[in-house]
Amino acid sequence: MLSQQMEDMQWPLGERAVPSSVCSLPCRPGERKKVVKGMACCWHCEPCDGYQYQLNEFTCKLCSYNMRPDANRTACQPIPITQLDWSSAWAVVPVLLAMLGIIATMFVMATFLRHNDTPIVRASGRELSYVLLTGIFLCYIITFLMIAKPDVGVCSFRRIFLGLGMCISYAALLTKTNRIYRIFEQGKRSVTAPRLISPTSQLAITSSLISVQLLGVLVWFGVDPPNIIIDYEEQKTINPDLARGVLKCDTTDLQLICSLGYSILLMVTCTVYAIKTRGVPENFNEAKPIGFTMYTTCIVWLAFIPIFFGTAQSTEKQQQVVGSDSFKQEHVGTSRRGAEPVEQQGRSLDSRVLFTLQLYIQTTTLTISMNLSASVALGMLYLPKVYVILFHPELNVQKRKRSFKAVVTVATMSTRLSHKARPNGEAKTELCDNMDADSK
Structure with a gap:
């Protein structure tokens, strides 16, 4: 009589337990069954990858554009929404610069108002000086609008003040340099003063230049009313765990540059006039300080363009590479779940940091460029005057009038x-x- 000792049986791979007499094991959550051709009871388990989730045991389905699969890939969940936070280091630096600039601008304006009838304030052109200080103040204010949580009101104010502050500043500076140029060019031909050099005329010219910017903004409002959007495509990485939706105003990079384009045109024109008047004596006008201001400002904005566009594109490519590496590490080899390797955890953490860099870099670069432009104008044109007014009042005296x-x-x-x-x-x-x- 034969008797079978099961405990003494030897199975492949050194297993002691009796193997299951089945063709295929049940698939885990997030995996679909792919039936083997000709064998209805046999299948292969395939994971639902990418942005797919398990609809049923045989089908994977793609989540909608604003959704991503959950941890088990058995359902979809909303993609998290991100925005530039006030506590972020990318926001702290421009906000700090803006606050310092606002305090300095208000201090300069208060000093000029208190000493409004002194020779230095009168010689600098009081009317245009206050217009220029207003433009500098608005250049600092735009920092807070760019970092604030987007809504229809914030997006509307962004459109209005983004280019308006620079437009007011460079319209006033252009009017000043054009006046200086016309005075000394006219003086070479005749002893008669040129037209439109009175303070009222200067304000009228500046206002007409500013009205062009406001008219363009009004047309923009009529053609494309401000709105907010959640951009899911910009930060949609290969690994859905790293995907984020970006809450932002419905404004493209091209529209942003066009909004600043008129101000940049005024800046370039003002620089040309500053070059033409560079030989005028410093005792009679502000040509040289304006010239140094415009040269420095041009350098700031020449650096802004490649940083704004180039760095953002580089960051986007880096996001895709890191996201692809994380995705490969997650699915290579066995599909059994276990502890995530330390190296993969580090890569995932880097990815979560990288996915917001494009938004942060563009906003921070724009705000810092505007802060620097305003600071250059404030420092070179007004701080020396304030220094003389406060610390050397003996120099703030009426000079001999000349014809x-x-x-x-x-x-x-x-x-x-x-x-x-x-x-x-x-x-x-x-x-x-x-x-x-x-x-x-």
């Missing part, structure tokens, strides 16, 4: 003498002698 002809004659003389090599201050002496002669 229009005398001023232009001295300017022409200084230009000629600057091209001559005069040792031991001879050129300066000759210029001073001519100034005294012309004044008399």
